[in-house]
Amino acid sequence: MIGIIDYGAGNLRSVHKAFVYLGIDAKIIQAPEEMTGIEKLVLPGVGAFCASIDAMKAKRLFEPVREWVAADRPFLGICLGLQMLFEESEEFGSSPGLGVFKGRVPQFKQGKVPQIGWNQVKQTNASPLWNGLDDQSFFYFLHGFYILPENREMSIGETDYGVTYTSAIQKGNVYAVQFHPEKSGTLGMRLLQNWVNI
Template sequence: MNTIAIVNYGMGNFHSVARALRAAAPDADILIASRPEEVERASRVVFPGQGAMRDCMATLRASGLRDAVLHAARNKPLLGVCVGEQMLFSHSEEGDTPGLGIFPGNVVRFAGPAFSRPGADGAPQLKIPHMGWNRVRQTQAHPLWQGIPDQAFFYFVHSYYVAPSLSSLIVGQSDYGVSFTCAVAQANIFAVQFHPEKSGDTGLRLYRNFVGWNP
């Protein structure tokens, strides 16, 4: 049976992810995994996260699941979601926090004129966190985009985003004051800044594609 482990280290909306996966893949065995051996036995892994990067990394280490995630990233299909995507990178500006270092690059905060106080011209100030529906521009073809139109809407809640050192990692971008990376992929890993579990039928399609993906 196709067993999908959702890594439960205490910092993510695991039950919402599980509900979405069960809807997308009713024949799969969906497990909210809080022990390393559960992650290791699974055929594929979803690595979610929400909250502050520093807290997520500290809780991941304390849970004993850090090495299981690193092992899964080397050996089986892995889908990172929100802070789960950010944690795959080398470093985050949020709390000056080292990440897992699977991908080279930094996690940076929205900044620039679009986020400054309105000036005399009354230019609008964009709010942080970025919260709501945004179009995703598919910058590279990938099996997880199958059946999902380019420029489809996904749901976001975040103040930080990944800035990969390698442009080859980038498979999706969006715009919020600046153009930012919202999806990355390499080999057996696909990771997104948005929340597929909050993105309606389009998000379910992405989860369904992940369940059938054999990199």
């Protein structure tokens, strides 16, 4: 069973519908007690970094999610769910994240902000997440901030938007992407299925 963390993220329902479309059992998690029996965890995200962290804390989900990722259990972060894995975001000055990985989340300083629409992902390292997906495939993005991980070896994908930044990571059983597979059509569905199959 896949658990999808609910802290009020805008893309929660579309992520759940994507797994339902794939015929995969998934349920929405609104409290830590509901994580019992969960085998894989998804942290979706659209919205403000600081407010989302606060919402997770209010629902008592912050520590359980942080401990899940720190224990290297099967995990997928999507968009803000990727950014929150790191130490801090530049949003509103400085906002602390889950801090599982070292690195920060700066704001784009060029182009239209946020980045909205389709962009390519260069596959910088081999990963089962890319099975059946061509290098430089297009995925749907919606974000004004991006990650700068200290450990560049965890990067498996990069995207250019005036600056070349890490748009997909893999560290053990932890995967996360900056784009929205649930809004990326056939290729996005393939990526979600790949993650489930890992």
